Amino acid sequence: MKKRKQISKEQRERIFKRDKNHCQFPRCNLMVRKKARRLEVHHIDFNSSNHSDNNLITLCNFHNSKISNDFLAKIRKEEWVNCFKTKLKKERT
């Protein structure tokens, strides 16, 4: 296995801040309030070596593992990629 380059602590914090420390999964906010979840950085294009800011988005650990499992099952991958890309675009305009 190839060794992955880690996302720096500074970059993680920048991504979390940009996303207002909220999971960007659709309608996740309410769930986060009910249960304390850990925030993680997700690679939008599922390429874990593409560490550019516009390929990274904040997800809670629950949704991060959920969509990773979807990806392993090879279902809905494109749906998630488009969903998060659209979300990032909206925030910038």
Ligand SMILES: [Zn+2]
């Ligand atoms: Zn979530």
